Every structure is written in structure tokens, then in C-alpha cells.
Amino acid sequence: MIQAFANPARFLSFSAWAWPFAGVAALILFAIGAPWALVFSPGDYQQGESVRIMYVHVPAAWWALGIYAFMGGASFVSLIWRHALADVAARAAAPIGAFYAGLCLVTGSLWGAPTWGTWWVWDARLTSMLILFLTYLGYLALHAAIDDEERAGRLAAVLCLAGLINLPIVHYSVEWWSTLHQGASLLRDGGAAIHPSMLGPLLTMAGAYAAAFAALLLANMRADVFRRRVEAARLRRARAS
Amino acid sequence: MSAILALFRRDLALAWSAGSGAAAPVGFFLGAAMLLPLSVGAERTLLGAIGAPILWIAAALASLMVLERLFQADLEEGGLDQMLLSPAPLEALAAAKAAALWVGVGLPIAAAAAPAAIALQAPPAAAGAIALGLAIGEAAFLFAGLVGAAAAASVKRAGVLIALLVLPFFAPPILFGAAAAAAAAEGAPFGPAFLLLCGTTLFALALGPIAAAAALRLQAT
Amino acid sequence: MILALHDLALARGGRVLFENLNLRVAAGEFGVIRGRNGAGKTSLLRAIAGWLRPHAGRIAFADGVDASSSLHVIGHGDGLKGGLGVGAHVAYWAGLLGGERASVARALDQVGLAALADLPARILSRGQARRLALARLIVAPRPIWLLDEPAAGLDGDGKALLDAMIGAHCAAGGVALAALHEALGPNPDHVVQLG
Incomplete structure (x- = not known):
């Protein structure tokens, strides 16, 4: 499995058809999911029409976490097996994950204003999503700050794994911290069972986000592999002349 | 063991020597804490409620300041190479550096926090507990901060970058630390918040040096 | 044999510095590494210290020799702290x-x-x-000295001191490998020409 992706040439021939395929899948899923979620699905009897933001917000939250877990896996592979493509994958996934995390924060805030009566609540979910967003930014900044790409990738991988340990600690810390403040009213949006009529559009949107991630990831990785090849070729030519 | 002690002793001597002493971070800490009454006014009940949390923020920022040069100076001057040649594991040496920084800078900040807390209208009886909490919290800041300091060691003018890398790791100790300080102001200093602060500090003590050593090995290449 | 390089190749930033380097250094021997700037002298010494991964080939030490107890590295930085x-x-x-x-x-x-x-x-x-x-x-x-331009900044007396130190070290059965521009130390047993 790892060996199969170790070879950049094999990756390029696989991704050449895989990334447009995933891109078309994302477009189709969005074309189905977006009208379904935003127009045809029922409004919530409590939250009214604002519940539709959830179809944008919840998949963004899922995949912001999912992409970070993916980066953690790629970083682990890059550190243990010194796999160049794993590093490329982690780096290519980071901006997409940061975008999903930012989208989750913005849409959550837009939803909170009419529903909770406030734009922001310091509960465990929101706080850990904010920390996750900052962790993404830190990862990207560290990668950008170090000139030697191999070293940048491996240092960012160490940071990514440390962040992977930190995130659950932050999450449970905020939860315990909230319970320490007895007086504060706790807002929990979990618990309530989701109505089946909402599940269809939600899962379609989640599928669309996943396909979009796959397409962008592969396209980013291809761009990165090509860029490295061009640089290597230039270096060779400069030495030959 | 003697290698770890030697590094601890050297870094402590450097922390206390002229030029790079504890005076700058402690002064920064006090100055940042002083801005609070100037900005919100000297109303006693308001200051009493937010004084201790502000001390924690000021301490976190002062810790960021000292983390920037922690490994960078060693890397530039070739000192990291000597650490790699030591028979002591790099994890233990990273921990020794953080421990020296804790004694040299973290504890002075915690000591300065006691009078600062009283000036910010905390009950004098609680000042000791607030300082003790900060002493423990400084260990969490500095040991967790090792990760960012090591990862950004080869970056020039890494101050802002290190802040961005390290602040997510500061969230748990500052959460419980400020809660413990608030509890101390109410006369119950050693409740669950204090114990949870100790817990997050233990996490940082265990994991910070391991991650920092992994990053430092990469810096040598 | 204390130290041996087998078909060693090193690469930096995707560029191969040198290939097929073979060297066997025995106790008491002095090796000199020569080459223009960028030929890989520093990289070779750092690879022997274990801080750079070989692009190909391998580096072998005698039993009981390892970086954390047997190696000295004198590099470009002196590792000094002004306040100490x-x-x-x-x-x-x-x-x-x-x-x-x-x-x-x-x-x-x-x-x-x-x-x-x-x-x-x-x-x-x-x-x-x-x-x-x-x-x-x-x-x-420590038995193995890896010296990267050790005479940089030294005056005539300093060079004489270094010269005598290397001589005494090798005479006592130690090994020294030095990247050098000038003649220094005892008559070298090995000369590695890079690039």
C-alpha cells in the first residue's frame, strides 16, 4: 500500500484521471445536495429556516477534523518511513483543512446569532475548532518559514503530531472548565436526534465536501510534484551550463 | 546525569547573567499587568474579578518572549551539535533547558505575581496561592513551548511564528490556571481547577521534551 | 578498522554531491578531506556524525564506537555563549x-x-x-575527531597548537578526519579529494 504510492510517477498516472473524476463527483454532489439542503428540505420547527446553515456547517466541521487526522497520518508516515509523497500530501491538505475550519467557524457564528442570540459561545466545540484553525495556520506558517523543503516538511510533521495530541486535550479541558463554572449556562447543540428528512441532504453535502477535498488534494499534490520536477530540472541545467 | 546537570547549570547561569537575565521577561510581565488598571480603571470589584486572569495572560506572553531564543541561539552557534554528541538523550537535554528556564525566568515571574495580584485587588491571603498556581503554570508554558521553539529554531526572527505555533498548547493550562486563580480569590485555592492545572502541566512535562527532541534532530541536518 | 565508508554518496537539496566514496580508517590514522567550496566536505563530516542520511552506501564504525560517546566535532560555529x-x-x-x-x-x-x-x-x-x-x-x-576547517581564525601559534594536538591524538591511537585547505597535522594517511 505504502510502496504503491511511494513512486511519484505512479502517483502522477493515478492522479491524472482520479482528480478530475473526484472533481466531477464533487460538482454532481453539490448540484444535488445544495438545492436539496437549501430549498427543498423542511425547515426546523424550532430554528426555522436558519437550520439550513447546518448543511454547510456540519460537513465543514467533520472534514476540518477529518483532514487534520489525515494530515496526522501522513505526517506519521513521512516521519517513520521518510516518504516524500506523504509530506506532499500533508502539505497539500493543510490549506483545504484550514478553509473548512474557517468555513465552519463563520457559518457556526452566522447560525448562532439568530438561534442562541449571540455570535460566539466559548464551549468545547467552538473553542477546539478555533484552536484547530490556529493549528492549521501554524502548520502552514512553519512550512513557509523554512527554506529547505525536506526539513520544513519533517518539522511541520512533528508539529502536526503534537497538535494531534493537543486537540483532544483542549477539547476536554474546555468541557471540564465549563463544568467548573457552575453558574454559566451551558449550550449544547448535540443530543437531539436528527430528523430523517434532514439526513439525506446532510450526507449528500458531506459527500460533496469529501469529493471536493479529494479533488483539490490531488490537484495540489500534482502541482507540487511538477513544481519540484521543474526546479530539479533547472538546477541540473544551471550546473551543466 | 552529569550531562543533564551541566546543561541545566549552564543555562541557569546564562538566564541570570547580565544581558540576558530574567529582568526583561519579569519587567515585561509586570508592565503588561500594569496596563490593565490603566485601561479598565481602578474600580476595585472589577479589578478583583479580572486581575488574576490578566496575570495569567501576561505570564503566557512573557513566556513566549523567552522561548524565541531558546534553541535558536544554540543552533546558530553550533551548540546544538555538542548536545547531539552527548551521551545523555536529547529528550533529557531539552527538558534540562526548559527546567533551567523555569527556575531562571518562570519562578521569578511567579514570585512577581504575588505583589502584582495584591495591586490588582486580589485578597492578600490569595496572593500566595495565585503565585503557586503560576509557578506550576509556567512549567506547562515552557515545556509545551519547547515544541514551537524547537520547530522554529532555524527561522530568523521567529517570534511571531513561535507565538502562533505555541499558543494552541497554552490553552489548557491558561484555562485551568485562571480558574484556579479565581477560586483562590474566593478562598478555595486547591480545588479541582488547581488539580486539573497540575494535570495539564504533567502532560506538558512528559510530551514537550519528546516532541522538541524530534524537531531538534531534524534541525541538525 | 575504526571507521569505514562503503560506496558512500551524499545529496543536498536534490543534488548529488559525490558518489562511490570508499575509505577505511584504522587506529592512529589521520585523514584529510580536500575539495572546492560546495564539494561536500562539511556534509561528509556531518554524515559521519550521523546527522545527514547517506544518499547511498553506508558508514560503519568498529564495535563499541558510537556518535554519543566516541565522536568529537569541531564545526564552523564554536558553540560559545558570550555571557558565559x-x-x-x-x-x-x-x-x-x-x-x-x-x-x-x-x-x-x-x-x-x-x-x-x-x-x-x-x-x-x-x-x-x-x-x-x-x-x-x-x-x-574521545577516539574520533571530525574537524571542519579547524584552523579557521587561528594565528601561527594556534596552528602549531592544533598541529601538535592532532599529532599527539593520532600517536595515542586516535583517529582524526579533517577538512583542510592548508597543510596541517602529521603526514596524512588518507587524502580524500571531493568534487
């Missing part, structure tokens, strides 16, 4: 590298810095700073 005393540096290296505290005074004396022991390192000239770095080699005896 000259003697405190040597005491620190003795502790860090597993040397004897008792030999601190002897090491300072040997590199000619005994009179400056209590002064901070920031007042040292470039040549004196390099002499202080060389005190590491004496305070913590």
Missing part, C-alpha cells in the same frame, strides 16, 4: 560530553587560555574563541 565564562564553557563541555571536571584546568592551560578562565567569552578574539572550542577535544577524550 571561558572556564565555565570547558566545565560545561566536560559535563555534557562525559569528561573529567578535574581536567578542565589542564585543558585551558593546554590551549593557552588559563589566564582568561574567569572572563566572559564575549571578549575573546576569533582565534581565541577557536582555541576555546579546541579545548573540548582535550577535556573529554
Whole structure:
């Protein structure tokens, strides 16, 4: 499995058809999911029409976490097996994950204003999503700050794994911290069972986000592999002349 | 063991020597804490409620300041190479550096926090507990901060970058630390918040040096 | 044999510096590495120290020899802290590298810095700073010395000191590998020409 992706040439021939395929899948899923979620699905009897933001917000939250877990896996592979493509994958996934995390924060805030009566609540979910967003930014900044790409990738991988340990600690810390403040009213949006009529559009949107991630990831990785090849070729030519 | 002690002793001597002493971070800490009454006014009940949390923020920022040069100076001057040649594991040496920084800078900040807390209208009886909490919290800041300091060691003018890398790791100790300080102001200093602060500090003590050593090995290449 | 390089190749930034380097160094031998700037002299020494992964081939040590107890590296940086005393540096290296505290005074004396022991390192000239770095080699005896331009900044007396140190080390059965521009040390047993 790892060996199969170790070879950049094999990756390029696989991704050449895989990334447009995933891109078309994302477009189709969005074309189905977006009208379904935003127009045809029922409004919530409590939250009214604002519940539709959830179809944008919840998949963004899922995949912001999912992409970070993916980066953690790629970083682990890059550190243990010194796999160049794993590093490329982690780096290519980071901006997409940061975008999903930012989208989750913005849409959550837009939803909170009419529903909770406030734009922001310091509960465990929101706080850990904010920390996750900052962790993404830190990862990207560290990668950008170090000139030697191999070293940048491996240092960012160490940071990514440390962040992977930190995130659950932050999450449970905020939860315990909230319970320490007895007086504060706790807002929990979990618990309530989701109505089946909402599940269809939600899962379609989640599928669309996943396909979009796959397409962008592969396209980013291809761009990165090509860029490295061009640089290597230039270096060779400069030495030959 | 003697290698770890030697590094601890050297870094402590450097922390206390002229030029790079504890005076700058402690002064920064006090100055940042002083801005609070100037900005919100000297109303006693308001200051009493937010004084201790502000001390924690000021301490976190002062810790960021000292983390920037922690490994960078060693890397530039070739000192990291000597650490790699030591028979002591790099994890233990990273921990020794953080421990020296804790004694040299973290504890002075915690000591300065006691009078600062009283000036910010905390009950004098609680000042000791607030300082003790900060002493423990400084260990969490500095040991967790090792990760960012090591990862950004080869970056020039890494101050802002290190802040961005390290602040997510500061969230748990500052959460419980400020809660413990608030509890101390109410006369119950050693409740669950204090114990949870100790817990997050233990996490940082265990994991910070391991991650920092992994990053430092990469810096040598 | 203490140290052997088998078909070694090193690469930096996707560029191969050199290939098929073979070398066997026995106890008491002195090796010199020569080559223009960028030929990979520093990289070779750092690879032997275990800080750079070979692009191909391997580096073998005799049994019982490993980087954390048998190697000294004198690199471009002297590893000095301006605020720390000259003697405190040597005491620190003795502790860090597993040397004897008792030999601190002897090491300072040997590199000619005994009179400056209590002064901070920031007042040292470039040549004196390099002499202080060389005190590491004496305070913590280790069999393999990897020296990267060790004479940089040294004056005539300093070079004579370094020359004598390498000679004594090899005569006592130690191994020294040095990237050098000038003639220094005993007659080399090996000359590695890079690039």
C-alpha cells in the first residue's frame, strides 16, 4: 500500500484521471445536495429556516477534523518511513483543512446569532475548532518559514503530531472548565436526534465536501510534484551550463 | 546525569547573567499587568474579578518572549551539535533547558505575581496561592513551548511564528490556571481547577521534551 | 578498522554531491578531506556524525564506537555563549560530553587560555574563541575527531597548537578526519579529494 504510492510517477498516472473524476463527483454532489439542503428540505420547527446553515456547517466541521487526522497520518508516515509523497500530501491538505475550519467557524457564528442570540459561545466545540484553525495556520506558517523543503516538511510533521495530541486535550479541558463554572449556562447543540428528512441532504453535502477535498488534494499534490520536477530540472541545467 | 546537570547549570547561569537575565521577561510581565488598571480603571470589584486572569495572560506572553531564543541561539552557534554528541538523550537535554528556564525566568515571574495580584485587588491571603498556581503554570508554558521553539529554531526572527505555533498548547493550562486563580480569590485555592492545572502541566512535562527532541534532530541536518 | 565508508554518496537539496566514496580508517590514522567550496566536505563530516542520511552506501564504525560517546566535532560555529565564562564553557563541555571536571584546568592551560578562565567569552578574539572550542577535544577524550576547517581564525601559534594536538591524538591511537585547505597535522594517511 505504502510502496504503491511511494513512486511519484505512479502517483502522477493515478492522479491524472482520479482528480478530475473526484472533481466531477464533487460538482454532481453539490448540484444535488445544495438545492436539496437549501430549498427543498423542511425547515426546523424550532430554528426555522436558519437550520439550513447546518448543511454547510456540519460537513465543514467533520472534514476540518477529518483532514487534520489525515494530515496526522501522513505526517506519521513521512516521519517513520521518510516518504516524500506523504509530506506532499500533508502539505497539500493543510490549506483545504484550514478553509473548512474557517468555513465552519463563520457559518457556526452566522447560525448562532439568530438561534442562541449571540455570535460566539466559548464551549468545547467552538473553542477546539478555533484552536484547530490556529493549528492549521501554524502548520502552514512553519512550512513557509523554512527554506529547505525536506526539513520544513519533517518539522511541520512533528508539529502536526503534537497538535494531534493537543486537540483532544483542549477539547476536554474546555468541557471540564465549563463544568467548573457552575453558574454559566451551558449550550449544547448535540443530543437531539436528527430528523430523517434532514439526513439525506446532510450526507449528500458531506459527500460533496469529501469529493471536493479529494479533488483539490490531488490537484495540489500534482502541482507540487511538477513544481519540484521543474526546479530539479533547472538546477541540473544551471550546473551543466 | 552529569550531562543533564551541566546543561541545566549552564543555562541557569546564562538566564541570570547580565544581558540576558530574567529582568526583561519579569519587567515585561509586570508592565503588561500594569496596563490593565490603566485601561479598565481602578474600580476595585472589577479589578478583583479580572486581575488574576490578566496575570495569567501576561505570564503566557512573557513566556513566549523567552522561548524565541531558546534553541535558536544554540543552533546558530553550533551548540546544538555538542548536545547531539552527548551521551545523555536529547529528550533529557531539552527538558534540562526548559527546567533551567523555569527556575531562571518562570519562578521569578511567579514570585512577581504575588505583589502584582495584591495591586490588582486580589485578597492578600490569595496572593500566595495565585503565585503557586503560576509557578506550576509556567512549567506547562515552557515545556509545551519547547515544541514551537524547537520547530522554529532555524527561522530568523521567529517570534511571531513561535507565538502562533505555541499558543494552541497554552490553552489548557491558561484555562485551568485562571480558574484556579479565581477560586483562590474566593478562598478555595486547591480545588479541582488547581488539580486539573497540575494535570495539564504533567502532560506538558512528559510530551514537550519528546516532541522538541524530534524537531531538534531534524534541525541538525 | 575504526571507521569505514562503503560506496558512500551524499545529496543536498536534490543534488548529488559525490558518489562511490570508499575509505577505511584504522587506529592512529589521520585523514584529510580536500575539495572546492560546495564539494561536500562539511556534509561528509556531518554524515559521519550521523546527522545527514547517506544518499547511498553506508558508514560503519568498529564495535563499541558510537556518535554519543566516541565522536568529537569541531564545526564552523564554536558553540560559545558570550555571557558565559571561558572556564565555565570547558566545565560545561566536560559535563555534557562525559569528561573529567578535574581536567578542565589542564585543558585551558593546554590551549593557552588559563589566564582568561574567569572572563566572559564575549571578549575573546576569533582565534581565541577557536582555541576555546579546541579545548573540548582535550577535556573529554574521545577516539574520533571530525574537524571542519579547524584552523579557521587561528594565528601561527594556534596552528602549531592544533598541529601538535592532532599529532599527539593520532600517536595515542586516535583517529582524526579533517577538512583542510592548508597543510596541517602529521603526514596524512588518507587524502580524500571531493568534487
